[in-house]
Amino acid sequence: MPCPIARSLEHVGEWWSILILRDALLGLTRFDQFQKSLGIAPNMLARRLNALVAGGLLERRRYSERPPRDEYVPTARALDFRPILIALLAWGNKHFTPEGPSVLLVNTRTGATVDPVLVDSATGRSITGPEYALAPGPAAGERTQRRLASAREAWRSGTPRAARPRRKPSVGRRGGTNATK
């Protein structure tokens, strides 16, 4: 798949991979630490760690020869994943923590809670603004170009479309149908 989102998900498109990365970026390095933190089966953890090493996200380093033991240290590629983790944190805090947030991003100089927002580095404006859209890059094939051409308005006009008034179901006509396609 040429889509860069799909390419990213080839490396982190699995719940455990992202939580391992989270823990690695929070300072855990050893197999037993990850296992204790995540409550994950050892064979699954070994598989995920191997995939993250193969994908260039973690570096395996021998820290003991007898017995042979490795630690796992985030690479620059993993550090570049931090904005995605923080964006997931902010989204989770906004939508899925009815009891209030248990983890916050803070500015340690001021103590203020941080509201993280994804902006255009050139203008400082939020990338969800109407002037931003997805467009084909130099490596785009025909299919990508077609899809993005038809998607542009949907992406930009997301908010009004989703806010469209909900139609009332026509009572008495829906029973017994459960088709989803």
Place this chain on the structure above:
Amino acid sequence: MPCPIARSLEHVGEWWSILILRDALLGLTRFDQFQKSLGIAPNMLARRLNALVAGGLLERRRYSERPPRDEYVPTARALDFRPILIALLAWGNKHFTPEGPSVLLVNTRTGATVDPVLVDSATGRSITGPEYALAPGPAAGERTQRRLASAREAWRSGTPRAARPRRKPSVGRRGGTNATK
């Protein structure tokens, strides 16, 4: 799990869910459109769509009574997921598209390619700067507080730690060991 990242992943911690959300935010609404775009098995697609509806990310709307047909429209919660998708896009473009990008975020007013960066909305500074750290929120339990206390330096000092010089493997002593724990 109290971690807001894990909470988010309960809803999108699966490759297909994120790609369905991507397509929904790009304007696809119908079962057959998702299936054609993703090449996903119908039963898997039905399951993922149901989970996204149950999680409040898509709204199911009947668009035809005979035959009964539903469409799937992103909710405000799904629109809030756009920064995560764009962050995944930027990470994928930087690290996993050796042939060059096929999808870019652009400013449609200027035509410029956008470099999206996650910043503190109060200061405009990148959240990967050294003054930013994770801290326990009001709902944090003891375990979360302990973990974040020990994680703070690791998170903030990510870059130097990862850049630590690589030790040379001591040749001749590693053969035959493949322990990963």
